Amino acid sequence: MSDREELLQEIKDRAVVHGDFTLSSGRRASWYVDLRRVTLDGAAAPLVGRVMLDATADLDYDAVGGLTLGADPVATAMLHAAAARGRRLDAFVVRKADKRHGLQRRIEGPDVAGRRVLAVEDTSTTGGSVLTAVEALRAAGAEVVAVATILERGAAPRIAAEGLEYRHPYTVADLGLD
Numbered sequence: 001m002s003d004r005e006e007l008l009q010e011i012k013d014r015a016v017v018h019g020d021f022t023l024s025s026g027r028r029a030s031w032y033v034d035l036r037r038v039t040l041d042g043a044a045a046p047l048v049g050r051v052m053l054d055a056t057a058d059l060d061y062d063a064v065g066g067l068t069l070g071a072d073p074v075a076t077a078m079l080h081a082a083a084a085r086g087r088r089l090d091a092f093v094v095r096k097a098d099k100r101h102g103l104q105r106r107i108e109g110p111d112v113a114g115r116r117v118l119a120v121e122d123t124s125t126t127g128g129s130v131l132t133a134v135e136a137l138r139a140a141g142a143e144v145v146a147v148a149t150i151l152e153r154g155a156a157p158r159i160a161a162e163g164l165e166y167r168h169p170y171t172v173a174d175l176g177l178d
């Protein structure tokens with residue numbers, strides 16, 4: 001089985017939940033994909049890193065991250081998968097709000113100013129979260145080369161409207177949920 005097929009099976013087995021849910025945007029939905037159960041799973045996280053690197057292999061970036069919390073394990077999985085392949089890839093975390101003590105940094109990790117970065121998410125429904133990260137990265141002087149999520153749930157039109165390249169190894173159709 002390929003990494004992509006194996007990760008899809010992990011998502012189906014561990015992350016898909018049926019019920020009545022309120023989403024980040026305030027929308028209601030009858031199913032939810034809790035990708036934290038995959039990105040923080042010791043067996044599945046390395047697959048996340050490899051699949052996301054493969055989905056963005058033709059892009060030129062040297063740092064990866066997004067809006068905390070969903071993006072964080074995606075970014076670190078990619079960092080470790082890249083290291084295993086002999087490639088240096090930094091990660092960063094975009095805070096949801098400014099920090100008012102210490103160094104007061106909105107974006108934690110190695111500096112992103114002047115660098116080509118990839119903005120990631122675990123999943124994207126409206127694109128609001130990942131585009132918040134894109135805005136913060138641009139304000140910090142980074143060049144956002146693309147957006148990448150594990151699962152595209154509906155944000156593609158909004159991301160395209162922003163003129164951003166968008167990579168996602170899976171859509172809801174792969175989960176049989178559309």
Ligand SMILES: O=P(O)(O)OC[C@H]1O[C@H](OP(=O)(O)OP(=O)(O)O)[C@H](O)[C@@H]1O
Pocket residue numbers: 024025067068069070071121122123124125126127128129130155
């Ligand atoms: O495309 P959107 O409409 O923004 O929705 C997707 C966002 O929702 C989830 O995070 P959530 O807002 O639940 O926050 P968390 O990562 O802090 O748990 C998910 O991890 C994405 O960040």
Ligand SMILES: O=C(O)c1cc(=O)[nH]c(=O)[nH]1
Pocket residue numbers: 022023024025031032033034035070123124125126153
């Ligand atoms: O839109 C969201 O908030 C959302 C949807 C989903 O399936 N999974 C998730 O973590 N967030």
